[in-house]
Amino acid sequence: MVAADNLQMTQGETPFDLSAYLQERQALVEAALDNAITLTYPEKIYEAMRYSLLAGGKRLRPILCLATCEMAGGTIEMAMPTACALEMIHTMSLIHDDLPAMDNDDYRRGQLTNHKVYGEDIAILAGDGLLAYAFEFVAANTQSVPAERVLQVILRLGRAVGAAGLVGGQVVDLESEGKSDVSVETLNFIHTHKTAALLEACVVCGGILAGIPEPDLQRLSRYAQNIGLAFQIVDDILDITATQEELGKTAGKDLQAQKVTYPSLWGLEESQRQAQQLIESAAAELTPFGEKARPLLAIANFITSRTH
Incomplete structure (x- = not known):
């Protein structure tokens, strides 16, 4: 594993305090999410939406959006509605992923899953409410950004979450359960769509909002x-090596569901x-942006x- 300072700094630079950075941005995101959805009639649906949206987590996706926008010369304020929308979409995917018809999980982020508290219906x-509201939230709350860029962001979000992204990846994932002949190419397709598509939207949308050039x-x-x-890949490794307390969700679920994972194909060390x-490779793509x-x-x- 490459030492953190190899990726983060060159000689003469002070180390970047990631822990403080994440803590500060996480607090901003938490406050924005808390303000984004208020309880009104019918209270039960808003309670259920808030229950999963405010259940904690690293908030890595919204933070990636904010970080990219700032790097490209934009501001936290112009990116925050999109950052919140990305977390709403991610939360929707977790709620639906945990349902008995999908992964059938009882715990998420250290607490009971949404359907265990509020019922499957x-x-x-x-999840539907969060997905719809994500797009409304971007359109209604994005300030100081040309309408054309906001439209591009909405397009990217739609693509990332639909059949060309997350939904498509989930379908192939479900179809692959219990099969012993799943190839690395199929596994890459699943996770390029199911996991990476939304992370890509987080980063790219931050750049679009700031008006970054196409290259x-x-x-x-x-x-x-x-x-x-x-x-x-790290998630797959942790499913084998971490405890339920460390993960905040049931450990060993991949093995139980007979899912092909990267460690099952490559082993832990190669993974x-x-x-x-x-x-x-990701770090190399950022070289032109310098210290920003x-x-x-x-x-x-x-x-x-990470360990969880």
């Missing part, structure tokens, strides 16, 4: 695709090597070193 509707957007796309796949290689890219570099390195 309300959980489905809470730089392509670099950001490649950076995000690489960290997205690395993120999934770790592949994840690190992806992070190094330090938060994105540090986040990339954090992905392979």
